[in-house]
Amino acid sequence: MMTFHTTLVRAVCGLAAAAGLCLLVGCAAAPVENLAEIRKPAAEFLIGPEDVLEITVWRNADLSKTVIVRPDGMISLPLIGDLKANGFTAAQLAERITVKLKEFKESPTVAVSVKEINSYSIYVVGEVLKPGKYPLKSHTTLLQAISIAGGFTPFASKNKLQVVRNSVGTDGEARENRIPVRYDDLLAGRGEPGNFLLRSGDTVVVP
Numbered sequence: 001m002m003t004f005h006t007t008l009v010r011a012v013c014g015l016a017a018a019a020g021l022c023l024l025v026g027c028a029a030a031p032v033e034n035l036a037e038i039r040k041p042a043a044e045f046l047i048g049p050e051d052v053l054e055i056t057v058w059r060n061a062d063l064s065k066t067v068i069v070r071p072d073g074m075i076s077l078p079l080i081g082d083l084k085a086n087g088f089t090a091a092q093l094a095e096r097i098t099v100k101l102k103e104f105k106e107s108p109t110v111a112v113s114v115k116e117i118n119s120y121s122i123y124v125v126g127e128v129l130k131p132g133k134y135p136l137k138s139h140t141t142l143l144q145a146i147s148i149a150g151g152f153t154p155f156a157s158k159n160k161l162q163v164v165r166n167s168v169g170t171d172g173e174a175r176e177n178r179i180p181v182r183y184d185d186l187l188a189g190r191g192e193p194g195n196f197l198l199r200s201g202d203t204v205v206v207p
Helices: 004-025 090-101 142-148 183-188
Strands: 052-057 065-068 074-077 081-084 110-116 121-126 132-135 161-168 174-181 203-206
Touching: 052 090, 065 074, 081 090, 090 110, 121 142, 142 183, 142 203, 174 183
Parallel strands: 121 203
Antiparallel strands: 052 065, 052 110, 074 081, 121 132, 161 174, 161 203
């Protein structure tokens, strides 16, 4: 018959083993996104901070302007004042500006174009030759990000990669998702989630 001491020792050993397993495989801080969401094709470009926008109001040079999206995601325009641009497509922002201008002008025609994309950035940290923030001009896959960062150091645990992705849930709460990836699977073109496109703000962690 087991004594209380024996039971306690076994319980402690079990907890220690579980903790060790977490250290080996990396326990996620939050649920991993489903595969369909991870592999979802890139949506239409969303405006972000530091992007340069050209706003044209037809037949009104005074209201037409080139602006830079501020760090708070806002832009400033004549008559309208401050207006949120972050998170909208160019077409959506043009519609928002049109609605605001209708308070001052009859049937304004507004066009918005993105002259410079400066908001799409990813981060690569850990055992790579050139860790840091990388501003990019086009969508980039995980393999491309590793290449941009100069590849792995000799100490990298290539099959324990993680992509840390922040998102906002349907409840409006911020979430941090960790997507585990095996480098051998990436090279071989097998396994899940595959060589997916990174989103702006993603962090590639190479332990």
